[in-house]
Amino acid sequence: MDLFSNLxxxxxxxxxxxxxxxxxxGALLGTLVGVLPGIGATATIAMLLPIxxxxxxxxxxxxLAGIYYGAQYxxxxxxxxxxxxxxxxxxxxxxDGYQMARKGKAGAALAIAALGSFFAGSVSTFLVALxxxxxxxxxxxxxxxxxxxxxxxxLVSSIALAHGSIVKALGMVVLGLLxxxxxxxxxxxxxxxxxxxxxxxxxxxxxxxxVGIFGIAEILRNLESEKTREVLMxxxxxxxxxxxxxxxxVAPMLRGTAIGSAxxxxxxxxxxxxxxxxxxxxxxxxxxxEEFGRGIVAGVAGPxxxxxxxxxxxxxxxxxxxxxxxxxxxLMIGAMIIQGIVPGxxxxxxxxxxxxxxxxSMWIGNLMLVVLNLPLIGLWVKLLTVPYYVxxxxxxxxxxxxxxxxxxxxxxxxxxxxxxxxGYVLAKLRCEPAPLLLGFVLGPLLEExxxxxxxxxxxxxxxxxxxxxxAILLLLALTVLIVVFLPSVRKKRDEVFVEED
Amino acid sequence: xxxxxxxxxxxxxxxxFIAIGAVFAFQAFGLELGTTFRMGPGYFPLVLSLIxxxxxxxxxxxxxxxxxxxxxAFAWRGMLLIxxxxxxxxxxxxxxxxxxxxxxxxxxxxxASTRMRPLMAVVLAIAVSLFSALVFIKxxxxxxxxxxxxxxY
Numbered sequence: 001m002d003l004f005s006n007l008x009x010x011x012x013x014x015x016x017x018x019x020x021x022x023x024x025x026g027a028l029l030g031t032l033v034g035v036l037p038g039i040g041a042t043a044t045i046a047m048l049l050p051i052x053x054x055x056x057x058x059x060x061x062x063x064l065a066g067i068y069y070g071a072q073y074x075x076x077x078x079x080x081x082x083x084x085x086x087x088x089x090x091x092x093x094x095x096d097g098y099q100m101a102r103k104g105k106a107g108a109a110l111a112i113a114a115l116g117s118f119f120a121g122s123v124s125t126f127l128v129a130l131x132x133x134x135x136x137x138x139x140x141x142x143x144x145x146x147x148x149x150x151x152x153x154x155l156v157s158s159i160a161l162a163h164g165s166i167v168k169a170l171g172m173v174v175l176g177l178l179x180x181x182x183x184x185x186x187x188x189x190x191x192x193x194x195x196x197x198x199x200x201x202x203x204x205x206x207x208x209x210x211v212g213i214f215g216i217a218e219i220l221r222n223l224e225s226e227k228t229r230e231v232l233m234x235x236x237x238x239x240x241x242x243x244x245x246x247x248x249x250v251a252p253m254l255r256g257t258a259i260g261s262a263x264x265x266x267x268x269x270x271x272x273x274x275x276x277x278x279x280x281x282x283x284x285x286x287x288x289x290e291e292f293g294r295g296i297v298a299g300v301a302g303p304x305x306x307x308x309x310x311x312x313x314x315x316x317x318x319x320x321x322x323x324x325x326x327x328x329x330x331l332m333i334g335a336m337i338i339q340g341i342v343p344g345x346x347x348x349x350x351x352x353x354x355x356x357x358x359x360x361s362m363w364i365g366n367l368m369l370v371v372l373n374l375p376l377i378g379l380w381v382k383l384l385t386v387p388y389y390v391x392x393x394x395x396x397x398x399x400x401x402x403x404x405x406x407x408x409x410x411x412x413x414x415x416x417x418x419x420x421x422x423g424y425v426l427a428k429l430r431c432e433p434a435p436l437l438l439g440f441v442l443g444p445l446l447e448e449x450x451x452x453x454x455x456x457x458x459x460x461x462x463x464x465x466x467x468x469x470x471a472i473l474l475l476l477a478l479t480v481l482i483v484v485f486l487p488s489v490r491k492k493r494d495e496v497f498v499e500e501d
Numbered sequence: 502x503x504x505x506x507x508x509x510x511x512x513x514x515x516x517x518f519i520a521i522g523a524v525f526a527f528q529a530f531g532l533e534l535g536t537t538f539r540m541g542p543g544y545f546p547l548v549l550s551l552i553x554x555x556x557x558x559x560x561x562x563x564x565x566x567x568x569x570x571x572x573x574a575f576a577w578r579g580m581l582l583i584x585x586x587x588x589x590x591x592x593x594x595x596x597x598x599x600x601x602x603x604x605x606x607x608x609x610x611x612x613a614s615t616r617m618r619p620l621m622a623v624v625l626a627i628a629v630s631l632f633s634a635l636v637f638i639k640x641x642x643x644x645x646x647x648x649x650x651x652x653x654y
Contacts, residue, residue: 054643165511167563171518171556178525178549185532185542192542193528216583223579223613389614390625396583396610397603397629400590405643413591417584424580428572429514447545459538 007129010356014062014364022059023361026052026066027368034074035380036391042327042434043218044071046210047395049335050402057339058354062361064335068328069121069365072311076113076304077380081106090307092275096292096299103295108241110377112249112297113304114370115241120257120305121366124312127261128319129359132348135320139345142321144453145463149473151446154323156477158435160484169435172426176436179204180443187451199411206334208403208412209440212419213426213433214327215399219392220424245297252282252302260309264325265316278306312362319355320345323442327434330441338406510572511564518557525550582613598649599638604630 013019029051033044048067052060075090080097093113100109142150155177159169182193183203194200241249259281260274282302283292292299314325322343324330336343341351348355403412423433457463465471525546535541590606597605607629611622637643648654 165560165563167556167559168511168514171514171553171560174549174553174556175518175521178521178546178553181546181549188533188542190532190542192532192546193525219583220576220579223576223583224574387616389611389616390621392583392613393607393611393622393625394629396586397607397633400587400606401603401633401637401643403587404590404594404645405637408644410591410594413587416587420584420587421580424576425517426514428575429510429517430569431514450545451540454537454540459536461537 003129006356007360009352010360013058013353013357014360019059019062022055022063023066023365024368026063027070027365030067030070031074031380034071035077035383041068041071041075043214045328045331046214047399049207049331050405053338053406057341058357060339061335061358064332065358065361066365069369073369077110080109081381081384092279092303093300096296099295100300108245109300111241111374112245112300114374116249116253116301116305117308118366118370119253120260120309121312122363123257124261124309125359125363127313128315132316132320135316136345136348139321144449144456145467145470148446148449148453149464149470150321150323151442153473153477155438155442156480158438160480164430166484168431172431172436173439176439177443177446180440181447186448197411199409204415205406205412207406208415209419210331210437211399211403212416213423213437216416216420217423217427219395221427222388248297249301252298253305255281256302256305257309260306261313264310264313274306274310275303278302319347324438327437330437333441508564508567508569510569511560515557515561515564518560519554522550522553522557579613583610586610596649596651598647598652599645600630600634600647603633
């Protein structure tokens with residue numbers, strides 16, 4: 001069968017000694033940075049992205065995938081041990097995980113999170129392998145108009161899942177799109193918005209923008225209030241969950257995996273929604289809903305599984321369509337472009353090794369996390385006790401090296417400082433950075449497809465609604481927009497996001 | 502008399518959107534706009550910046566309606582010392598070379614925390630520079646000079 005021969009090719013690629021090593025190094029580094037309090041998966045990947053550029057494309061993406069899982073796992077670790085989730089998706093884990101840790105079950109909570117993630121990861125890796133190829137063949141029929149509409153869907157959904165004001169999130173998307181247009185116009189060769197600086201004529205460096213907006217802004221936020229963290233390290237012991245705990249985690253894990261896999265495919269950050277949805281479901285069907293928030297196993301196992309399943313299936317739109325479903329995928333696409341791979345449906349047919357190698361490495365990365373990180377947990381906990389003021393100068397140094405090593409362009413470093421400032425100010429004004437990054441990546445693609453579609457249709461804008469697939473996609477985007485503006489949904493959405501604070 | 506109160510965070514966000522939109526719109530007008538059939542380099546950016554200005558206005562209007570939480574303290578010390586770090590690295594990496602440039606960047610960033618003591622900062626900066634030189638230049642083989650022409654190398 002095709003599926004199995006493809007998977008075999010993938011595993012053969014991902015399991016070569018060098019790629020295994022890169023996956024391992026990635027997972028370890030990802031965890032290392034991910035456990036730094038307050039730094040989530042996106043910031044971690046943005047910071048570590050540059051070190052992968054020296055590798056060949058397959059290895060570099062496999063290493064990135066490793067970093068991703070490591071960072072996520074690191075985020076859950078800080079959520080459980082010091083109640084400081086790095087990212088909104090692990091905020092839900094903190095609710096019950098931290099309470100478990102306070103009851104002296106920190107080890108069990110960490111093990112449950114890891115096992116739940118591994119199970120969810122295994123199932124959803126298989127789903128990605130199953131669904132990616134058929135979607136690819138559909139995507140191959142896409143023309144410029146369809147691509148444009150599809151990107152609109154992705155951008156609109158990213159708004160739906162952002163926190164706070166919808167209008168501000170829309171503004172961030174548009175701002176990102178505009179920033180993405182900085183550089184030379186592809187049709188006429190005219191430099192645009194470069195303020196006469198020749199070094200920006202190739203556009204703003206993606207890594208610089210990502211490191212600035214996510215990494216530096218994050219550091220500045222952490223510097224606002226330097227308080228001593230209470231690490232529950234003495235109580236990490238007894239890693240193995242009890243038999244009861246294991247029994248209690250099976251059903252939430254299965255439900256979480258199902259919820260996460262379904263929501264992850266949605267463009268716009270389904271993984272975040274997945275952990276909230278799973279938590280809500282578990283609470284609703286539980287016989288003891290009052291135990292939630294006091295350290296119940298289901299409150300850790302469900303959301304962690306859902307989160308990981310969603311993270312995995314969010315690779316589907318990225319691999320098949322070249323459309324990022326969340327900021328992490330936007331980073332992946334940025335990495336692919338820097339490696340000279342054009343993301344989109346052609347990747348599967350032109351670079352089967354890369355395509356299936358990434359899919360296989362997802363599973364291997366998950367396995368490595370369980371096998372390696374559970375025994376290493378003591379080390380990560382020790383790392384949490386290293387004071388923050390020692391860590392961030394190191395991070396700043398590595399960020400500078402990383403960004404500079406991409407092109408050897410000092411102007412990229414100035415851009416880092418600039419976007420660090422912008423990112424911090426926008427965060428203070430309660431504007432979400434994720435939609436901006438999506439817009440930044442999609443900006444040039446959106447414009448190119450719009451212009452191409454208009455040229456093909458001889459200036460007739462009705463092409464977007466007369467071509468059926470495009471019309472359906474635009475209708476979908478419109479529906480999403482209307483739904484998020486509906487008062488009842490708005491209220492519900494506020495509730496969901498309030499819970500995490 | 503009715504006094505108009507503006508939510509500081511939303512008010513500033515709206516104003517920022519409008520300002521950035523205006524800058525982009527102004528620049529886009531200087532480019533060839535083209536027609537819907539053959540869009541020039543200025544067409545799409547102009548549309549986007551007008552949308553951004555429009556959204557900024559909505560945010561601004563909303564800011565007068567609802568009061569949110571205050572913005573909170575800014576990390577001034579952090580901004581003053583963290584943001585220059587990559588700039589200093591960029592300015593000196595060619596002239597001074599990789600190791601001294603990194604030392605300076607790490608040193609200045611280290612002082613962003615009120616808890617950092619001078620001796621600790623120097624030790625940390627030296628350690629980071631040496632470690633990075635070993636890993637990135639010797640190990641990964643990045644093509645940067647360890648010490649630059651300003652130091653007579």
